Amino acid sequence: VRQKALENQLIWLPRMGLFTEARELMDVARAMERNVPIGPGAVTQFDEVFETGYRSMVENIERASAATASAGSDDGLDDEDESDDARLVACLERLTESLLVIWLEHSRTLRLSVLEKVRKKDNWEELVQFIQTYGSDLFTQKFLNLGNVRAIMHQGAGAWLQQLKNNPIAEDHFRLVRDLDGPISLREAEKHMTLILEAIVENYNEYRDYNSTTTQSDRGDMLYTLFDFLRLRVAYDRIVWNLKPIVLAHEILVRRGRNEAAQLWRRALSERISEEADQYLRRLSDLQKKYAMRMPSVADRLGERFLRTMIIDRMRALVEPAWKQAGEPEVCHSFEILEEECTLLLKEPTGSGLDAPPWLTALEEEIESIQQHARLGDARYIDECLAPRYPIDLDDVEDTLDDWQ
Template identity: 35%
Template sequence: SRLGRNPMLYVPLDHGGEPGQVLRTQSLQSVVRFLLRELPRLGLLRETWHLLYTAFRMERKWRPQGQAITEFDRLFEIALRSNSTHNWASDDVETEELIDSIGRVLDPYQWLWSEHSRTMRISAVDGMRREEEWGELAEFIRTYGADLFHASQLTLGHVRAILHNGVDWFLDYLEEEQDPLHPIKLLEDLDAGLVDREQAEWCLDQVYTIIVDRFDRFLEYNTTTTQSDYGEMLFCLLEFLRLEARYDRDAWNLTPLTLVHNALVRHGQTDAADIWEATFEMQTTDIADQHLQDLQRLQRLYGMRMPTITDHLNERFVKPLDVNRILALVKQSVLDARSGVEHSESFEKLQEEVNDYLKDSWGSGVDVPQWLRQMEREVGEASRTKFVGRPTAEAELELPQVLISRDDFHQQAKIWRNSLGPNVERKPRKRKKPDEE
């Protein structure tokens, strides 16, 4: 209860945050991360979940004014990954029992992740879910995009400047600087009262925000399609981005399952990981097929392809599991290379996994794929010496591991969501009589 009285969110300094509050909140977050990482090592699996749930409620209860930074995604990953690995009390656990145990731990985490996801906007496009709003925006682009959304007018610096100063300022600027010989249709319709200025500002803000948020996709659109030569066709790109946002939303909801798979492969639980992956693929087949059908429909409708988005949807939610297997092999491969091992079994397996992954992953060649960036970070982490440079903000204390019995685990799972403290009923206070006061 004491922990819950403190804020877990802060406004960064570049958005007007207070330095003292930022320091206090980040210090508290560091303590929570340490506890989430170490409590499972002590066998306190249930307590770990309750700490995470407390952090979730703290973020909902104490919301500062302004653009706050949330840490819940990171806290969730630490807690679930720790629970998924440290509840295995011995090496003789059967695969089926291991899967069952992880499933029992996962259920409350899955519920908490769903609660968190309800208020999360994954990207700027993710906010464009209502068909009515999308119809208005698409019509605005068709009508006024030729003057406003040509590729030459959508450089990253130019769009950021518009958003920084405000769309209202931008419209005033256009009115002052427009060429009488080349009138801008939007300004003419605003003067004639044919379009509401507030609605126009909303549409412009949506378009510019989406472009900045997904500029990598806009860059691919601009270099690989002929539609990008016409500003009024920009809605084609947004249609593809809306489809990708729906896919990302579904993938986001599956995050707890992919985290568990990651923990399994990193701890050498190959059989359990294979079963988990097969079950995962079976559960996601129908929804993955639907996304690909929607993609084919858009490709036929607009006569264009977006290679990176196509690759993304062709992952069918299971490609990240392939990446998990690749990343799990990196550390041992690096250690073998540093030790001078000529024929590294881990590296040979890593090559096989990468080659299999690349069989149906093409990309656009415009940007480095995300999985390759992850692999680069993994190599950097594995290559780093243990004691080098300045100390980090994270405590490097590692508590001794306490293994729990099956009975202890099942008892924790049975009362998982029950309150940790004693259920003490408060007796109502008796009011004193006037003659006693």
């Protein structure tokens, strides 16, 4: 109830031009989260609260921009569309830079992957040593079957190891069991086993990719090669997560039909993050040479250069117009553009072919969402009735952002 009340306020305040109050409410929500002793890396609801508030701010700034441009046109002013888009993008950049402080502070408290536990060199080397020492007879493809891994995790790696320790036959099969309470303690073995099993479940699609495309997968003592690739992808995903507000703003722009502004937004991000994207591709190349193996799913992910999500958002924005125009006699331009985008992506196969590409899954989700709204009605209509929009001038928004500096 409390979260829903916060989200409603964050939807309504920007509609009345109260951006400062909305930002202060987001600060309050963040402070409330910090004061709850839930521990590091815990899952919280602040993601949704932040997204709701940020989305509402961006949507209302875009509406203010459109209204200001329309008023200028009615007054006979000679403002070019390009200057309107540039002004909108500049305004959104200032908003995003300010709110990113809150988002990044929150992001630092989250653990996106269990493999973030082995970011540090010492922790990573300990894990590698464990896998090299005990993985040969333990981490077989049969053992790492998803059902078996989940069964062990259900009872706990410590309890499973204790059972093996009490089983005389197990000593003949697993070196780890023979070494328990000797070279390695039960507690240390449990720590490594828990991390390994969680990483397999968390990245099972990549593990299938590893099994089907590499020869290293035949050797359990080389499982760390998969984890090294996954560590790189996790580091990449951390940056993607940090960029989430920027991607969300782009999604709103394309859905509102502000394609020129969206293009400016994409270009600005590409220029700022291009060097970082190159660095990740170089690190990927180094890993491929080091282990003499490729991981297509990881390579595809890094090959997105932080921009693929925006391309998919642009495609998703075309689905509803194409859907609505499907029965009309005129040529459906939205569908033609969507078809062209799909054709381009089909020329770039992704992964190992075991799963549908993300862009195709995204289009399917968009169609299901449109169908659901058609059957049940759009919740946005209810919000509009509960809190009508006030006319907002872009000059007032810019003055508010000036006060935030």
